[in-house]
Amino acid sequence: MKRPAFKDIKSFAEFQKYYWYRAELKAICQKLQLSHTGNKTELLQVIEQYYAGHMTPPQKQIKVKQPLTQKRLTLTSPLLACGFSMNERFRRFFAEQTGQQRFRYTADMAAAWKKVKRSHDHEFTLGDLLQVYRGKSDYAHYDAAACQWNAFVRDFCRDTNNAACKNKIKAASILWQIVKEGDQPKVYSPQLAEKNWEKIKNF
Numbered sequence: 001m002k003r004p005a006f007k008d009i010k011s012f013a014e015f016q017k018y019y020w021y022r023a024e025l026k027a028i029c030q031k032l033q034l035s036h037t038g039n040k041t042e043l044l045q046v047i048e049q050y051y052a053g054h055m056t057p058p059q060k061q062i063k064v065k066q067p068l069t070q071k072r073l074t075l076t077s078p079l080l081a082c083g084f085s086m087n088e089r090f091r092r093f094f095a096e097q098t099g100q101q102r103f104r105y106t107a108d109m110a111a112a113w114k115k116v117k118r119s120h121d122h123e124f125t126l127g128d129l130l131q132v133y134r135g136k137s138d139y140a141h142y143d144a145a146a147c148q149w150n151a152f153v154r155d156f157c158r159d160t161n162n163a164a165c166k167n168k169i170k171a172a173s174i175l176w177q178i179v180k181e182g183d184q185p186k187v188y189s190p191q192l193a194e195k196n197w198e199k200i201k202n203f
Contacts, residue, residue, distance in 0.1 A: 003181050012051035016044075017183035019148070035059055037118065039111075039143040075127030079116050082126070086113065090126075097130055107142035108132050115140045148186045152176055155188035162193060164201065171200035 003018045006028055020028075025043035029036035035046050035056045046056045073082060073093045084090060086105050095103035112132045116124045124139070131137040156162060156172040165171040172188075175196060179186055193200065 019180035111142045112140040152188045167203045171203040
């Protein structure tokens with residue numbers, strides 16, 4: 001099923017049937033003069049609101065003068081005030097807090113830091129970020145929807161029925177194109193490969 005142009009889609013339910021890249025969502029929002037920043041989930045929320053009759057205007061970027069960077073780090077240090085960055089200095093701080101010598105930042109921590117910068121949240125502290133790391137905060141979550149293609153390829157390659165395909169990425173991309181342009185779930189299934197085997201068997 002060929003995906004219709006945005007102007008021909010009459011409801012958000014219909015819009016959701018098709019796969020959209022983040023760049024496409026951003027372009028749609030820009031054309032409608034709506035907020036066009038954030039990840040795919042946030043852009044989809046703006047478009048959902050548009051279909052519901054609510055316009056989400058673009059946010060004005062306000063340059064905020066940052067206070068002097070705090071030298072001593074504590075759990076109450078706001079990220080924007082202490083010059084936070086996902087670097088070695090703060091890795092050592094979190095290693096001390098968690099007792100993990102090889103502390104690693106999580107995707108949710110990165111999402112939270114991105115939200116703090118975007119919203120100029122001067123109240124969000126290192127302690128709050130530690131709560132995100134521990135899974136005890138819903139402040140922000142990594143946009144897993146952006147990884148649909150990676151999951152699709154992974155599942156295609158794991159399916160032993162596709163062992164005959166030497167160029168699995170190419171074969172998977174053909175199936176992905178079918179899924180992306182249709183209204184079925186954006187996931188791999190053995191039935192999908194079986195149904196379209198003639199199109200991928202020579203790869």
